[in-house]
Amino acid sequence: MPESVSIENVSKVYAKSKYALQDVSFELDPGKFLVLLGPSGSGKTTLLRSIAGIEKITKGGIFLSDRCVANEKIHISPNERNLSMVFQDYALWPHLSVLDNVAFAMKRYGLKKDDRQRAAQEVLDKVGLISHINNYPGELSGGEQQRVALARALVGKTGLLLFDEPLSNLDADLRDRLRIEISMLTREMAATSIYITHDQSEAFALADVIGVLESGRLVQMGTPEEIYSSPATPFVARFTGLAGEVCVKVDHCLSDNSAVVRGLTENAKPFIALGNGMSAGQSGRVMVRPAAVQLCAITDEKAHLSAIIKDVAFRGHGYEHAVMLEDGNQFANILSHHKHVRGTKVGLIFNFEGCILFPDTKFDSEVLDLSA
């Protein structure tokens, strides 16, 4: 049975009053795949380890399917939480064979050795390691070791699967392949999964729900689409992928949660950006997603801003450009089918669907209400 996960005002304080987690709360429905996204030191590992029971929380409560497993007084040990975990550096027991490593996770059910091993073999077959069952972890490649770790997590069919940056030690190609395997196998099992990463593309590819952590706080939680189109803070916007930022002044607000803004340079033309709560004449900053900007000729009347091409890179499906705006801000990852030569002047056209407006003052701590 997949577990529901409820995190209520969880805080974790290390020595010297250093907060690793501050009042983190969220609900996760059974069978959902949650990716916790955040930079190093944002508290995502601490949160995952707290859910696993490896860390004790200082305040708040953790509930797995309505059962309180941790609060200020209670700390249910990891082995009694009915969960599995894939560790960043695999944590396979080096003195056990691949088969025994995987079969170990079945011990909790009191099965006979043969039954445990049969179950382990089935999962190892699924992850493509049936021919390696008698090998020891030290004899496997990094990718194979991580597959064993994945098999160990899957074999017990626990209600909750935890993933601690499982792909971070692998090369790009292997990472993509294993990511697809994780996605398929966990969904096949219908288990609730919590996965942590600092890689936004990994998060968007895997998640049903994404939670973004910053300095121990959960700053936004939503579907990948929500996070992408309506980031709650400039931090979330930046961490989930931007082409660049434009300093603007609000021309006037529109009725549909958007505003007409204009860049601060002389030749800038007005364009639409999403976001409200700002009034005409206020300074702001527009966060532009890579897909929401396109290059055009400098003479094109549709151009909202002008820029100079600083760099160009061939990406197979087109050319990726880096440009510098007249105000000195830089844009990168702008894809175009045509190659623009370094040093030429170009125009930029913005599509409002990927342009998110934030007030320019203290924007780092403010949260815009985009749902209104």
Added chain:
Amino acid sequence: MGDSDETRELKITAEILDYTKTDFTPNQRSGAHKQSAQDTKDGVLIGLLRRSKSLYRLGSLSFWMVLFLAIIIPCLSFLVLAISPRLFDQGSQFFTLENFKAVFSGSTLVALTNSLWVASLAALVGIFCALPMAWLFHRSDLPFKKVFSGAIWLVLLIPSWIPAIGWERFVNPDGILFRLHLWSPWQEHLIMGPFGVVLLLGLRNIPFSYLAVSNALAGLGQEFEHSAQVHGASKFQTAKLVVPILFPAILSGLAIGFAEAISDFGVAATLAYTSHFTLATYYVYQQIGNFPPDFPLAAAFSWLLVLAVAIPLYAQAKLSKGRSYQVLSGRTRQPVMRKLSVSTKVAVVLVLCLFYFVAVGIPTIGVVSSSLLSDFGASLHITFANYKAVFTTAGLGAPLERSIEYAAITASITVLVGFVAARKLSKTKGTSAKVLDFILLSSVAIPGIIFAAGYIFAYNLPFLSKIGINLYQTTTLLVIAYIATSLPTNVRMLFGSVSQVADSLSNAARVHGAGAIRSWMRAILPPLSRPIVTAWLLAFTGILLELPVSELLYAPGFPPASIAIQDNLGNYHFGIGMAQTVVATMVAFAVVGTVFILYRLLAPRGWRRIGGILRA
């Protein structure tokens, strides 16, 4: 008509590249290219390149010659002697196993059996103490753990014969206990016998076992425990699962402890000998030292001793590969420190103080008290006459001066050759590196006394005199033997640090214009400076009071400190012998302290920083 400038340049460049194809670096190539444009310097450059390649070949040849003459020939000829005495004019048969039969009978068998069970027990004592110590120092918040773990080096650095004679003097009827009216016969009976031998060798083993297991414990993060727990393991199941991960380290500790104990000569020649408890290493010494020496029997016996050391060491080397936790990942794991209660901390600190009192304190009291008291009687009158005699009487101070000189020469050459060997091992692949690795690993398994026996035998062979090599009973041979015995450990020690220094460091210096020497000085020497200094000090202190090789190879009339001390003790001049021991030990500590202080004062700040990181 001569060639045009361009054609000439191309020709010269091609010639240079022919030379530089294999060994020379980008800097030399670009330098060569620039030079080649200047006609007048072309010949000079090519000459330099030729010369540097010849120098490299000469250096490499010299290195292998040193290894061949200092390690392979003496050891191999001595061991071959056991099965083929005729080959060396020591008997009538070209092949015989008679010497091995003789080994398994009478007093020879007793010595071998004694060594085997004593070394086994000593290995167990070593690991039994080292394991909890390693856990306490690496995985708990024990107070003063840096002091306690640092003090382990004290046990390691002091030669085994010093604690042995310290204990002897402590429990002897005219020792300090006796003079304090605390003596009773059982103390002497307990220490002067197998128990005392096992105790001393066991204590001696603790640092070796500690070093073997502490790395494993320090590197064993809690991931293994956590992964067991999150997959449903109870505390007992978790322990059952995780403890075997330490087995390779524990078995390594046992193997190293056993090898160290069975090849030890210091305790065998002092406390064990005085207690009439013959151990294998001393038996070999007796066979060589007696007149007429029985080389074939000693050689056959040495085979067994070498096997007794080599088998566990080989097993240990096998264990440390394959299923070791180290192969999993290069990530540094942060172990969680277990918090001890106050009462546990107090109890543990008291136990550790007791341990150091037994391991270092009592021998020190034994040695120092004997140096300050008269040799015999029950008087507690303190006198500095023994120290005065050491510094004023002709002939008493000279052995120490001699040993300092030998130790300094040995340490310097050992570090130099050791560095070259470590670099060859870490940077070159192929047969030569494998052969070198095998020679050095095998040498570790050869006890010092067998090395010395091999030297006596090999360098006393008549044919060497015929070709003008007369090294037997000279100081030169003693120093060569010192170097040969220090080298394997030294290389192992430097190897770790040398292999950490990436080639890209010196390559970066070369491609940015530094010459071979400058790039070495700027890129390689700084990160290796501290390991080199430490290796030098270890070699120095190891040789300063070295006993087994000195015992068999010192030049008559020129005894080093350890021999002079043994002579004084053998002649019942306990006070003077102990005063010499104290002075020599103080010198060792003073040299270590001075060198570290000088390094701290003179080495550039960056060197110390890098050294510190490497050391950590």
